[in-house]
Amino acid sequence: MEAKKLLVIGVGALGSAFLGNLRGQFENVGIFDGDIVSAENMSTQPFYNGCKTDIPVSKAVFAAGKLAQSNKQTNYTIYNKYFTEDDFDVIKEYDFIADFTDNIKSRQVINKGCVKYGKPAVFASINDRELSLYFYSNGKACFNCILRKATGKIKEGCESMLSAPSPDTVNFIMHEVSNFLQDKDDGGNMVLFSLFNGRRLEAYIKKDAGCEECSLHSLDIEDSTLIQACSSGIKISLHRKLDLGLLKNRVVSSKLIDDYLMYREGRKSFLISGDGDFLFTGYSLPEAKELLSSLLKSKP
């Protein structure tokens, strides 16, 4: 992977430490954060030491200015705002996305943008016990796959961080990110670093076939389907498990019966099985295909 353009989203304790340890590896660095530097930040975010806080100073603006002094060969782009779905086009512009927001809502939005454009990313967070890095690459489990399995079990990052990330922690991040960018890691791996004993743990995350972000969305109907037109209607087989509960929410007045989702209006009806089989009755083939793709497309 040749990553010349890096986008860092969130430059708090971890993000600012990461920025401070870049050594001109990237031609372009985008810095995304809507926060301002406050006096309370200084103890956990030494990167901002020396920033005057009597007037509001944007973290992104300060960071870009500070980095520009030492890495003159790198171009910096400042995004002085919080990341929302309106910013997906920004993701498109970069080769690698580093998400240090450590806030699940923002992370879901960033994940969605990375999946949309197939951009490799690292999602980093830290609590009082461990640092976790999840490396996403196109085709692998996305961050939403992890959330789907862990509902209620994932804690937001520690608001009460008492000290800046240790040099070992920061070195660990720099090392793992560099391995990923050098293609030593294919993505799909969650890497943990224990803050107690420095141990490294790694787990491969399996893609969730029902994931709203990376599975339904990425389905290519033409390549992966078996289509048969027969007397009972048009049969389409996707050969993969579907989340019928999710599809039900997309079709007004559809009914879930056992492992089937049924829908009927006038002479048109369809039946979808949890195994990915569709039976359309009363539809032409183009109508059936169009309906199928609208069902499977991720909602904006």
Ligand SMILES: [Zn+2]
């Ligand atoms: Zn996913």
